[in-house]
Amino acid sequence: MTAAAQTATYREALREALADAMRADGDVIVMGEEVGLYGGAYGVTKDLIGEFGAARVLDTPISEAGIVGVAVGAAMTGLRPVAEIMYVDFAGLVMDQLGNQAAKIRYMFGGQTGVPMVLRTQGGTGRSAAAQHSQSLESWFAHVPGLRVVMPATVNDAYHLLRQALTKPDPVVFIEHKALYVSKGTLDKDKPDAPWGAPVLRRAGGDAVIVAYSRMVHEALAAAETLAERGVEAAVWDLRCLNPMDLDPILESVRACGRAAVVTESCLTGGFAAELSAQISEHCFDRLEEPVIRIAGEDVPIPVAPDLEAASIPTPGLIADAMAWLVSREAPAWA
Amino acid sequence: MAKSPAAATSKKGAAKKAPRSKSAKPNVDVDQLKQDYRMMLLIRRFEEKAGQLYGMGLIGGFCHLYIGQEAVVTGVQGSATGDDGVITSYRDHGHMLACGLDPKGVMAELTGREGGLSKGKGGSMHMFSKEKNFYGGHGIVGAQVPLGAGMAFAYKYRGQDRVSLTYIGDGAMNQGQVYESFNMAALWKLPVVFIVENNQYAMGTSAERHSASGLSLCNRGASYGIPGVEVDGMDVMAVREAAADAIAHCRAGKGPIILEMMTYRYRGHSMSDPAKYRSKDEVNEMRSQRDPIESVRKVLLEGGYATEEDLKAVDKEIKAIVAEAADFSQKSPEPDPSELYTDVLVDA
Ligand SMILES: Cc1ncc(C[n+]2csc(CCOP(=O)(O)OP(=O)(O)O)c2C)c(N)n1
Ligand SMILES: [Mg+2]
Numbered sequence: 001m002t003a004a005a006q007t008a009t010y011r012e013a014l015r016e017a018l019a020d021a022m023r024a025d026g027d028v029i030v031m032g033e034e035v036g037l038y039g040g041a042y043g044v045t046k047d048l049i050g051e052f053g054a055a056r057v058l059d060t061p062i063s064e065a066g067i068v069g070v071a072v073g074a075a076m077t078g079l080r081p082v083a084e085i086m087y088v089d090f091a092g093l094v095m096d097q098l099g100n101q102a103a104k105i106r107y108m109f110g111g112q113t114g115v116p117m118v119l120r121t122q123g124g125t126g127r128s129a130a131a132q133h134s135q136s137l138e139s140w141f142a143h144v145p146g147l148r149v150v151m152p153a154t155v156n157d158a159y160h161l162l163r164q165a166l167t168k169p170d171p172v173v174f175i176e177h178k179a180l181y182v183s184k185g186t187l188d189k190d191k192p193d194a195p196w197g198a199p200v201l202r203r204a205g206g207d208a209v210i211v212a213y214s215r216m217v218h219e220a221l222a223a224a225e226t227l228a229e230r231g232v233e234a235a236v237w238d239l240r241c242l243n244p245m246d247l248d249p250i251l252e253s254v255r256a257c258g259r260a261a262v263v264t265e266s267c268l269t270g271g272f273a274a275e276l277s278a279q280i281s282e283h284c285f286d287r288l289e290e291p292v293i294r295i296a297g298e299d300v301p302i303p304v305a306p307d308l309e310a311a312s313i314p315t316p317g318l319i320a321d322a323m324a325w326l327v328s329r330e331a332p333a334w335a
Numbered sequence: 336m337a338k339s340p341a342a343a344t345s346k347k348g349a350a351k352k353a354p355r356s357k358s359a360k361p362n363v364d365v366d367q368l369k370q371d372y373r374m375m376l377l378i379r380r381f382e383e384k385a386g387q388l389y390g391m392g393l394i395g396g397f398c399h400l401y402i403g404q405e406a407v408v409t410g411v412q413g414s415a416t417g418d419d420g421v422i423t424s425y426r427d428h429g430h431m432l433a434c435g436l437d438p439k440g441v442m443a444e445l446t447g448r449e450g451g452l453s454k455g456k457g458g459s460m461h462m463f464s465k466e467k468n469f470y471g472g473h474g475i476v477g478a479q480v481p482l483g484a485g486m487a488f489a490y491k492y493r494g495q496d497r498v499s500l501t502y503i504g505d506g507a508m509n510q511g512q513v514y515e516s517f518n519m520a521a522l523w524k525l526p527v528v529f530i531v532e533n534n535q536y537a538m539g540t541s542a543e544r545h546s547a548s549g550l551s552l553c554n555r556g557a558s559y560g561i562p563g564v565e566v567d568g569m570d571v572m573a574v575r576e577a578a579a580d581a582i583a584h585c586r587a588g589k590g591p592i593i594l595e596m597m598t599y600r601y602r603g604h605s606m607s608d609p610a611k612y613r614s615k616d617e618v619n620e621m622r623s624q625r626d627p628i629e630s631v632r633k634v635l636l637e638g639g640y641a642t643e644e645d646l647k648a649v650d651k652e653i654k655a656i657v658a659e660a661a662d663f664s665q666k667s668p669e670p671d672p673s674e675l676y677t678d679v680l681v682d683a
Binding site: 033038041059062063066089093133298303308311 | 458459
């Protein structure tokens, strides 16, 4: 920690990152629905319009495909737009511009130009926002070569990953979690948790490895606490950057104990947990004592009723039970 | 400030005027007006109760109230038949009530209970009733518009005398798929009435700030040859008349038509709206001078069509209906945990 360290919320850290980036670089603009006068649906861009004016903080019409397309065009021409898509669920509307234009332009034009833009969005459950406003769709983006995908779990990462994203020459999909905006933590503007791309060990433990990102890092940490009471020490790795990713430190830690689980809020089938599990299995095959297990959201649309919603994603209890099985084949009470 | 719907009584600037049968205001159809009064009051009281339950923490997530806009859905549905299909966005409670759905089922969906119209799985934004031809509350802004055109396509394909009533917000009028739908609807002469509920705001963005054409959204079908009519959406009689004409236009096989209903929402966009984008005066002025329920009340009383006592009786009846709905929405059990896995896919 340096002298600059302060307590902040995830939301404040994001706002600070945008403000600092805009102060440092006049080509950074922020555009999206309700980002100006309203201050952002989740308050991330609060008062930015006051400091930077309506020419740099643009309230757009409700036109997601157009917003992202305009950002791509402006980025090709040298600006550094931050386009906000209010909910990741609206990815359906923006995937063409993102996947077919933004992601392809550098490669298919022989490297002549890039698209230095950041698409900020947020996803996840926790607010009874129902089936069309609660999804975790990171695997959609991670499946497209040419996009960088990051998902911060902590306050410090919210700030630094966003600042770093705004230095990348290619498009970055930056996915926040709606349940984390009010979470508090230490923001140290002088000290990132790790370089871009590297995972961070949030908790050490020699019995098993849990790999997670975004909100599930916190659920995994809570699970690790209860596991410790049961005599099991689990390491918790925060992946941070999904694509490209640097798995090496995690692989090393899996090799040491032979047991690993991957936790995602996004649903199980065809999800990013499968990619992580496959890579760990391929690289650590000869050291694994048990198969790598995926602990993921249920394969269902997100229901509105709070209890059903909570049951649709992994809880610390579920993670702890699964880890206990992994370590000792101790069957959970419900099995 | 947004242009007030008060100034929107003239049908100016329509690309191609819709056929309008009557020249002057029709004579007051008292029974109809009383019916509309009752429906508007039901919607208002229902929404007020929903707001209260939200404040008490009994409703979570999103809750978009329809207060102020009651004349729109009441007038349009009043001119439709039960066979006509209805589809709208997430601001859907009033639409459900105007389609004749049981307030108990609507309120219990807001509280996420088993007795809700979507079994507590959809919530405020996502309700549906096959029986009443209500095809949903949709949460992706603009996504309901092609669906509405598709419903009209099926009606026409089957040779049915049915019209699709497709409701759209003013903000939603800037989604590309709206124009893809307009083109197909015009190309194939589909029986669809696009009802733009111009309540002057998309969340915190006023119509001037989101739409290059300002408030003339009814003209946006012009290049496809779709007639557009601007209507005073705070006047239920004007809405009824315009809707009746538009539905007749569709039934006559003339293809789609756009009605732009100039209206206003009194409450925030949803329950978590800081409301810093408009002044209290603006809202108060609309409430005090243009209220769709108050103005009908006045006509009924001043025309001698109803007494204070008559209207008090309506009040009382509606209060009881809403209280019953609120009660049901709290007593209905939470969905069974097994419901998490049902209705994802079913086998043929
Ligand atoms: C595709 C999409 N973009 C954005 C949103 C977030 N959002 C929900 S309602 C809304 C405003 C819509 O305004 P309008 O169409 O005028 O309808 P109103 O709320 O006034 O009824 C916005 C931006 C969304 N749900 N879907
Ligand atoms: Mg609106």
